[in-house]
Amino acid sequence: MAYYFIFPELDTTIYNHPDRTTMNTGNDEILEIVKEKGSSDQRYYPSRILIKFKNEEIKSTISDKIGSSAFNNPSANGAAPSVTLQLLSTEHKNLVSTLNLEVFAVSQSWDEGTGRFSNLPTSSNGATWIYRDNDTTKTQWTTSSFAAGTTGSIDALGLTKGGGVWYTGSNFQGSQQFLSGDNLDTDINVTTIVTKYSASLFANSTYPTGIDNHGFLIKQPDSVEQDTSSSFGEMKYFSSDTHTIFPPKLCFKWDDSIHNSQSLAKQNGELSVSLYRNQEEYNQNDEAFFRIHVRDKYPVRQFTSSSNYLNPGYFTTSSFYSVRDAHTEEEIIPFSDRYTRLSADSEGMYFKIFMNGLQPERYYRVLFKHKNDEGTIVYDDNYHFKVVR
DSSP, X not given: OEEEEEOOSEEEEEEOSTTTTTOOOTTOSEEEEEEEEOSSSSOEEEEEEEEEOOHHHXXXXXXXXXXXXXXXXXXXXXXXXXXXXXXXXXXXXXXXXXXXXXXXXXXXXXXXXXXXXXXXXXXXXXXXXXXXXXXXXXXXXXXXXXXXXXXXXXXXXTOOSOXXXXXXXXXXXXXXXXXXXXXXXXXXXXXXXXXXXXXXXXXXXXTTXXXXXXXXXXXXXXXXXXXXXXXXXXXXXXXXXXXXSOOOEEEEEEOOOOOOOGGXXXXXXXXXXEEESOOSEXXXXXXXXXXXXXXXXXOOOOOOSSOGGGSOOBOOSSEEEEEEETTTOOEEEOOOTTTSBOEEETTEEEEEEEGGGSOSSEEEXXXXXXXXXXXXXXXXXXXXXXXXX
Protein backbone atom coordinates (compact mmCIF):
# COMPACT_ATOMS: atom_id res chain seq x y z
CA MET A 1 0.00 0.00 0.00
CA ALA A 2 2.93 2.29 -0.48
CA TYR A 3 4.65 4.48 -3.01
CA TYR A 4 7.94 6.20 -2.20
CA PHE A 5 9.85 8.56 -4.50
CA ILE A 6 13.46 9.70 -4.55
CA PHE A 7 14.93 12.30 -6.88
CA PRO A 8 18.22 12.35 -8.88
CA GLU A 9 21.51 13.70 -7.63
CA LEU A 10 22.94 13.80 -11.18
CA ASP A 11 21.56 13.90 -14.72
CA THR A 12 22.69 15.09 -18.13
CA THR A 13 22.28 14.50 -21.86
CA ILE A 14 25.29 13.50 -23.98
CA TYR A 15 25.38 14.09 -27.73
CA ASN A 16 27.04 12.29 -30.64
CA HIS A 17 26.54 15.26 -32.97
CA PRO A 18 30.02 16.36 -34.24
CA ASP A 19 29.49 19.87 -32.84
CA ARG A 20 28.62 18.52 -29.36
CA THR A 21 30.73 15.43 -28.59
CA THR A 22 32.54 17.38 -25.84
CA MET A 23 29.60 19.54 -24.76
CA ASN A 24 28.28 19.11 -21.21
CA THR A 25 24.64 19.90 -20.38
CA GLY A 26 24.53 19.01 -16.68
CA ASN A 27 22.61 22.17 -15.74
CA ASP A 28 19.98 22.00 -18.47
CA GLU A 29 16.32 21.88 -17.49
CA ILE A 30 15.64 19.33 -20.25
CA LEU A 31 16.91 15.81 -20.93
CA GLU A 32 16.46 14.63 -24.49
CA ILE A 33 16.67 11.59 -26.73
CA VAL A 34 17.09 12.93 -30.26
CA LYS A 35 18.79 12.26 -33.57
CA GLU A 36 20.15 15.53 -34.95
CA LYS A 37 21.07 16.14 -38.54
CA GLY A 38 24.72 17.03 -39.10
CA SER A 39 25.72 20.61 -39.76
CA SER A 40 27.76 19.69 -42.85
CA ASP A 41 26.46 16.26 -43.85
CA GLN A 42 23.23 14.25 -44.16
CA ARG A 43 23.81 11.92 -41.21
CA TYR A 44 21.63 11.86 -38.09
CA TYR A 45 23.45 11.68 -34.76
CA PRO A 46 21.91 10.24 -31.54
CA SER A 47 21.91 11.46 -27.96
CA ARG A 48 21.68 9.53 -24.67
CA ILE A 49 20.66 10.37 -21.10
CA LEU A 50 22.63 9.68 -17.93
CA ILE A 51 20.84 9.81 -14.57
CA LYS A 52 21.89 8.75 -11.06
CA PHE A 53 20.25 8.54 -7.62
CA LYS A 54 22.05 8.69 -4.28
CA ASN A 55 23.28 5.46 -2.70
CA GLU A 56 22.18 6.69 0.72
CA GLU A 57 18.60 7.29 -0.44
CA ILE A 58 18.33 3.95 -2.23
CA LYS A 59 19.69 2.15 0.81
CA SER A 60 17.50 3.94 3.35
CA THR A 61 14.38 3.42 1.25
CA ILE A 62 15.03 -0.32 1.06
CA SER A 63 16.07 -0.75 4.71
CA ASP A 64 13.83 1.76 6.51
CA LYS A 65 10.69 1.86 4.36
CA ILE A 66 10.30 -1.49 2.58
CA GLY A 67 12.59 -3.68 4.68
CA SER A 68 15.69 -5.23 3.13
CA SER A 69 14.36 -8.76 3.58
CA ALA A 70 11.04 -7.95 1.91
CA PHE A 71 12.85 -6.20 -0.98
CA ASN A 72 15.54 -8.78 -1.62
CA ASN A 73 13.39 -11.84 -0.82
CA PRO A 74 9.85 -10.90 -1.84
CA SER A 75 8.55 -14.44 -1.37
CA ALA A 76 9.14 -14.01 2.37
CA ASN A 77 5.97 -11.91 2.69
CA GLY A 78 4.22 -12.77 -0.55
CA ALA A 79 4.85 -9.32 -2.05
CA ALA A 80 6.95 -8.33 -5.02
CA PRO A 81 8.26 -4.78 -4.64
CA SER A 82 8.80 -2.85 -7.83
CA VAL A 83 11.08 0.04 -8.78
CA THR A 84 10.42 2.16 -11.85
CA LEU A 85 12.29 5.04 -13.47
CA GLN A 86 9.87 7.89 -14.14
CA LEU A 87 10.61 10.85 -16.39
CA LEU A 88 7.91 13.40 -17.21
CA SER A 89 7.65 14.40 -20.85
CA THR A 90 7.52 17.82 -22.47
CA GLU A 91 7.45 19.28 -26.00
CA HIS A 92 8.07 16.20 -28.12
CA LYS A 93 8.45 16.87 -31.83
CA ASN A 94 8.01 14.98 -35.13
CA LEU A 95 7.77 11.55 -33.53
CA VAL A 96 7.35 8.32 -35.47
CA SER A 97 4.44 6.01 -34.60
CA THR A 98 6.45 3.46 -32.59
CA LEU A 99 9.22 4.40 -30.16
CA ASN A 100 11.35 2.30 -27.85
CA LEU A 101 13.54 3.35 -24.94
CA GLU A 102 16.11 1.12 -23.27
CA VAL A 103 17.66 1.61 -19.83
CA PHE A 104 20.96 0.05 -18.71
CA ALA A 105 23.01 0.10 -15.53
CA VAL A 106 26.09 2.28 -16.14
CA SER A 107 29.37 0.53 -15.28
CA GLN A 108 31.72 3.54 -15.06
CA SER A 109 31.56 6.68 -12.92
CA TRP A 110 30.82 10.09 -14.45
CA ASP A 111 30.47 13.74 -13.44
CA GLU A 112 27.30 15.76 -13.98
CA GLY A 113 29.00 19.09 -14.75
CA THR A 114 27.40 22.52 -14.89
CA GLY A 115 27.19 23.10 -18.63
CA ARG A 116 24.15 24.12 -20.65
CA PHE A 117 23.22 23.48 -24.28
CA SER A 118 23.00 27.22 -24.93
CA ASN A 119 26.37 28.13 -23.39
CA LEU A 120 28.85 30.00 -25.58
CA PRO A 121 31.59 28.99 -25.41
CA THR A 122 30.51 25.39 -24.83
CA SER A 123 31.16 24.09 -21.31
CA SER A 124 32.91 20.72 -20.93
CA ASN A 125 33.33 20.39 -17.15
CA GLY A 126 31.25 17.23 -16.91
CA ALA A 127 30.21 14.07 -18.76
CA THR A 128 30.03 14.25 -22.55
CA TRP A 129 29.84 11.72 -25.37
CA ILE A 130 33.63 11.27 -25.30
CA TYR A 131 34.61 12.01 -21.69
CA ARG A 132 33.33 10.71 -18.34
CA ASP A 133 34.59 13.74 -16.42
CA ASN A 134 35.71 16.78 -18.45
CA ASP A 135 37.92 17.89 -21.32
CA THR A 136 40.76 18.81 -18.95
CA THR A 137 41.29 15.49 -17.19
CA LYS A 138 39.96 13.76 -20.34
CA THR A 139 38.99 10.39 -18.87
CA GLN A 140 37.32 8.77 -21.86
CA TRP A 141 34.49 6.29 -21.87
CA THR A 142 35.84 2.84 -22.74
CA THR A 143 35.21 2.08 -26.42
CA SER A 144 36.85 -1.35 -26.78
CA SER A 145 38.20 -4.27 -24.71
CA PHE A 146 35.30 -3.92 -22.30
CA ALA A 147 35.35 -5.45 -18.82
CA ALA A 148 33.49 -8.73 -18.34
CA GLY A 149 29.73 -8.33 -18.61
CA THR A 150 29.84 -4.80 -20.02
CA THR A 151 29.65 -3.11 -23.37
CA GLY A 152 29.19 0.40 -24.75
CA SER A 153 30.04 2.89 -27.45
CA ILE A 154 28.41 2.78 -30.89
CA ASP A 155 29.29 1.05 -34.14
CA ALA A 156 28.23 2.92 -37.25
CA LEU A 157 30.08 4.66 -40.05
CA GLY A 158 30.63 8.32 -39.30
CA LEU A 159 29.55 8.19 -35.64
CA THR A 160 32.06 9.03 -32.89
CA LYS A 161 32.70 6.20 -30.45
CA GLY A 162 31.82 6.76 -26.80
CA GLY A 163 28.51 7.58 -25.17
CA GLY A 164 28.79 5.53 -21.98
CA VAL A 165 29.53 1.99 -20.85
CA TRP A 166 26.93 -0.33 -19.35
CA TYR A 167 26.26 -3.84 -18.09
CA THR A 168 24.69 -6.42 -20.38
CA GLY A 169 22.16 -9.15 -19.62
CA SER A 170 18.45 -9.16 -18.78
CA ASN A 171 19.02 -8.39 -15.07
CA PHE A 172 20.83 -5.16 -15.91
CA GLN A 173 18.34 -3.49 -18.23
CA GLY A 174 14.76 -2.33 -18.72
CA SER A 175 12.69 -1.04 -21.61
CA GLN A 176 9.44 0.64 -22.57
CA GLN A 177 7.59 0.92 -25.87
CA PHE A 178 5.37 3.83 -26.89
CA LEU A 179 2.76 3.66 -29.63
CA SER A 180 1.05 6.52 -31.43
CA GLY A 181 -1.17 8.41 -29.01
CA ASP A 182 0.49 7.04 -25.87
CA ASN A 183 1.49 9.22 -22.96
CA LEU A 184 5.26 9.51 -23.34
CA ASP A 185 6.05 9.73 -19.61
CA THR A 186 8.37 6.85 -18.75
CA ASP A 187 7.62 4.18 -16.19
CA ILE A 188 10.45 1.76 -16.89
CA ASN A 189 10.84 -1.23 -14.59
CA VAL A 190 14.38 -1.20 -13.17
CA THR A 191 13.75 -3.50 -10.21
CA THR A 192 16.44 -6.01 -11.18
CA ILE A 193 19.03 -3.25 -11.58
CA VAL A 194 18.22 -1.74 -8.17
CA THR A 195 18.38 -5.26 -6.69
CA LYS A 196 21.96 -5.44 -7.97
CA TYR A 197 22.69 -2.06 -6.36
CA SER A 198 21.13 -3.35 -3.13
CA ALA A 199 23.35 -6.45 -3.10
CA SER A 200 26.40 -4.20 -3.34
CA LEU A 201 25.17 -1.69 -0.75
CA PHE A 202 24.10 -4.21 1.89
CA ALA A 203 26.42 -7.17 1.31
CA ASN A 204 29.35 -5.69 -0.68
CA SER A 205 28.54 -8.21 -3.41
CA THR A 206 30.39 -7.82 -6.69
CA TYR A 207 29.45 -8.57 -10.29
CA PRO A 208 27.38 -10.48 -11.27
CA THR A 209 25.54 -10.65 -7.90
CA GLY A 210 25.92 -6.96 -7.13
CA ILE A 211 27.20 -3.84 -8.89
CA ASP A 212 28.21 -0.33 -7.84
CA ASN A 213 25.60 2.32 -8.49
CA HIS A 214 26.80 4.56 -11.33
CA GLY A 215 23.26 5.34 -12.41
CA PHE A 216 21.22 4.58 -15.50
CA LEU A 217 21.80 5.20 -19.20
CA ILE A 218 18.73 5.78 -21.40
CA LYS A 219 18.99 5.30 -25.14
CA GLN A 220 17.24 4.18 -28.28
CA PRO A 221 17.89 0.60 -29.51
CA ASP A 222 21.16 0.07 -31.41
CA SER A 223 19.30 -0.45 -34.70
CA VAL A 224 17.73 3.01 -34.40
CA GLU A 225 20.87 4.81 -33.24
CA GLN A 226 23.06 3.27 -35.94
CA ASP A 227 20.67 4.12 -38.76
CA THR A 228 22.15 7.49 -39.71
CA SER A 229 19.76 8.02 -42.63
CA SER A 230 16.70 9.16 -40.65
CA SER A 231 15.41 10.62 -37.40
CA PHE A 232 12.63 9.37 -35.09
CA GLY A 233 11.93 12.89 -33.79
CA GLU A 234 12.68 14.47 -30.42
CA MET A 235 11.79 12.97 -27.03
CA LYS A 236 12.19 15.59 -24.31
CA TYR A 237 11.91 15.16 -20.54
CA PHE A 238 12.22 17.44 -17.51
CA SER A 239 15.55 17.15 -15.67
CA SER A 240 16.34 17.55 -11.97
CA ASP A 241 17.15 21.20 -12.76
CA THR A 242 13.63 21.92 -13.96
CA HIS A 243 11.79 24.88 -12.51
CA THR A 244 8.54 22.92 -12.75
CA ILE A 245 6.97 20.33 -10.43
CA PHE A 246 8.00 17.48 -12.77
CA PRO A 247 11.55 16.31 -11.93
CA PRO A 248 12.60 12.72 -12.70
CA LYS A 249 12.13 10.22 -9.91
CA LEU A 250 12.83 6.66 -8.89
CA CYS A 251 9.56 5.17 -7.68
CA PHE A 252 9.55 2.34 -5.13
CA LYS A 253 6.26 0.43 -4.81
CA TRP A 254 5.38 -2.32 -2.38
CA ASP A 255 2.37 -3.90 -0.72
CA ASP A 256 2.30 -3.97 3.08
CA SER A 257 -1.49 -3.79 3.37
CA ILE A 258 -3.38 -5.79 6.00
CA HIS A 259 -7.08 -6.53 5.72
CA ASN A 260 -8.66 -9.28 7.82
CA SER A 261 -12.19 -7.88 7.88
CA GLN A 262 -13.51 -9.05 4.51
CA SER A 263 -16.44 -10.77 6.26
CA LEU A 264 -17.59 -7.35 7.53
CA ALA A 265 -17.09 -5.54 4.23
CA LYS A 266 -19.90 -3.60 2.53
CA GLN A 267 -20.83 -5.75 -0.46
CA ASN A 268 -23.80 -3.71 -1.64
CA GLY A 269 -25.84 -0.58 -1.02
CA GLU A 270 -24.95 3.12 -1.18
CA LEU A 271 -22.14 4.18 1.14
CA SER A 272 -21.15 7.39 2.84
CA VAL A 273 -17.36 7.76 2.82
CA SER A 274 -15.34 10.40 4.67
CA LEU A 275 -11.64 11.00 5.29
CA TYR A 276 -10.64 11.74 8.85
CA ARG A 277 -7.40 12.25 10.76
CA ASN A 278 -6.57 14.52 7.84
CA GLN A 279 -4.44 17.37 9.20
CA GLU A 280 -4.93 19.10 5.82
CA GLU A 281 -1.36 20.46 5.94
CA TYR A 282 1.76 18.29 6.17
CA ASN A 283 5.48 18.91 6.29
CA GLN A 284 7.32 17.44 3.30
CA ASN A 285 9.12 15.02 5.62
CA ASP A 286 5.96 13.64 7.23
CA GLU A 287 4.68 10.10 6.93
CA ALA A 288 0.94 10.76 7.04
CA PHE A 289 -1.56 8.23 8.38
CA PHE A 290 -5.13 8.62 7.12
CA ARG A 291 -8.31 6.89 8.23
CA ILE A 292 -11.48 6.39 6.21
CA HIS A 293 -14.92 6.27 7.77
CA VAL A 294 -17.27 3.97 5.82
CA ARG A 295 -20.96 3.55 6.66
CA ASP A 296 -24.26 2.82 4.95
CA LYS A 297 -25.74 5.96 3.46
CA TYR A 298 -29.21 4.75 4.45
CA PRO A 299 -28.71 2.51 7.47
CA VAL A 300 -31.38 0.08 8.57
CA ARG A 301 -33.24 1.44 11.58
CA GLN A 302 -32.27 -0.42 14.75
CA PHE A 303 -32.98 0.00 18.44
CA THR A 304 -29.56 0.17 20.10
CA SER A 305 -27.93 1.96 23.00
CA SER A 306 -25.22 3.56 20.83
CA SER A 307 -25.03 5.31 17.47
CA ASN A 308 -24.23 3.15 14.45
CA TYR A 309 -22.13 6.10 13.24
CA LEU A 310 -19.53 4.99 15.79
CA ASN A 311 -19.24 1.48 14.40
CA PRO A 312 -16.37 0.93 11.95
CA GLY A 313 -17.39 0.05 8.41
CA TYR A 314 -15.22 -1.67 5.83
CA PHE A 315 -14.54 -1.65 2.14
CA THR A 316 -13.74 -5.02 0.58
CA THR A 317 -10.17 -6.21 0.08
CA SER A 318 -10.51 -4.85 -3.46
CA SER A 319 -10.31 -1.22 -2.39
CA PHE A 320 -7.60 1.26 -3.28
CA TYR A 321 -6.48 4.89 -3.01
CA SER A 322 -5.03 7.35 -5.51
CA VAL A 323 -3.39 10.78 -5.18
CA ARG A 324 -3.62 13.57 -7.76
CA ASP A 325 -2.24 17.07 -8.01
CA ALA A 326 -5.27 19.22 -7.20
CA HIS A 327 -4.36 21.82 -9.84
CA THR A 328 -2.93 19.88 -12.80
CA GLU A 329 -4.92 16.64 -12.23
CA GLU A 330 -1.69 14.67 -12.76
CA GLU A 331 -1.89 11.23 -11.16
CA ILE A 332 0.99 11.19 -8.69
CA ILE A 333 -0.02 7.82 -7.24
CA PRO A 334 -2.40 5.94 -9.55
CA PHE A 335 -4.88 3.31 -8.46
CA SER A 336 -3.00 0.00 -8.34
CA ASP A 337 -4.50 -3.41 -7.61
CA ARG A 338 -1.23 -4.31 -5.97
CA TYR A 339 0.46 -1.26 -4.53
CA THR A 340 -2.32 1.05 -3.26
CA ARG A 341 -4.54 -1.46 -1.51
CA LEU A 342 -6.28 -0.07 1.58
CA SER A 343 -5.66 -1.66 4.98
CA ALA A 344 -8.16 -2.46 7.73
CA ASP A 345 -8.00 -2.96 11.49
CA SER A 346 -10.43 -2.83 14.40
CA GLU A 347 -10.95 0.93 13.92
CA GLY A 348 -11.75 0.73 10.21
CA MET A 349 -9.91 1.43 6.94
CA TYR A 350 -6.59 3.26 6.69
CA PHE A 351 -3.57 4.04 4.49
CA LYS A 352 -0.39 6.12 4.65
CA ILE A 353 1.42 8.52 2.32
CA PHE A 354 5.10 9.49 2.36
CA MET A 355 5.04 13.25 1.82
CA ASN A 356 8.68 13.70 0.82
CA GLY A 357 7.91 12.23 -2.59
CA LEU A 358 5.45 15.05 -3.27
CA GLN A 359 6.32 18.57 -4.36
CA PRO A 360 6.02 21.13 -1.53
CA GLU A 361 3.63 24.09 -1.59
CA ARG A 362 1.11 22.09 -3.61
CA TYR A 363 -2.40 20.86 -2.89
CA TYR A 364 -3.26 17.20 -3.50
CA ARG A 365 -6.51 15.29 -3.73
CA VAL A 366 -7.19 11.73 -2.55
CA LEU A 367 -9.60 9.37 -4.32
CA PHE A 368 -10.84 5.91 -3.31
CA LYS A 369 -11.95 2.99 -5.46
CA HIS A 370 -14.15 0.24 -4.05
CA LYS A 371 -15.13 -3.01 -5.75
CA ASN A 372 -18.01 -5.07 -4.39
CA ASP A 373 -20.90 -7.24 -5.61
CA GLU A 374 -22.52 -4.26 -7.34
CA GLY A 375 -19.45 -3.21 -9.33
CA THR A 376 -16.77 -0.54 -8.95
CA ILE A 377 -17.32 2.89 -7.45
CA VAL A 378 -14.78 5.75 -7.26
CA TYR A 379 -15.22 8.20 -4.37
CA ASP A 380 -13.93 11.68 -5.17
CA ASP A 381 -15.34 14.11 -2.63
CA ASN A 382 -12.65 16.81 -2.52
CA TYR A 383 -10.47 15.11 0.06
CA HIS A 384 -7.58 17.61 -0.02
CA PHE A 385 -4.31 18.18 1.78
CA LYS A 386 -1.32 20.45 1.27
CA VAL A 387 2.41 19.72 1.52
CA VAL A 388 4.60 22.51 2.93
CA ARG A 389 8.35 22.95 3.37
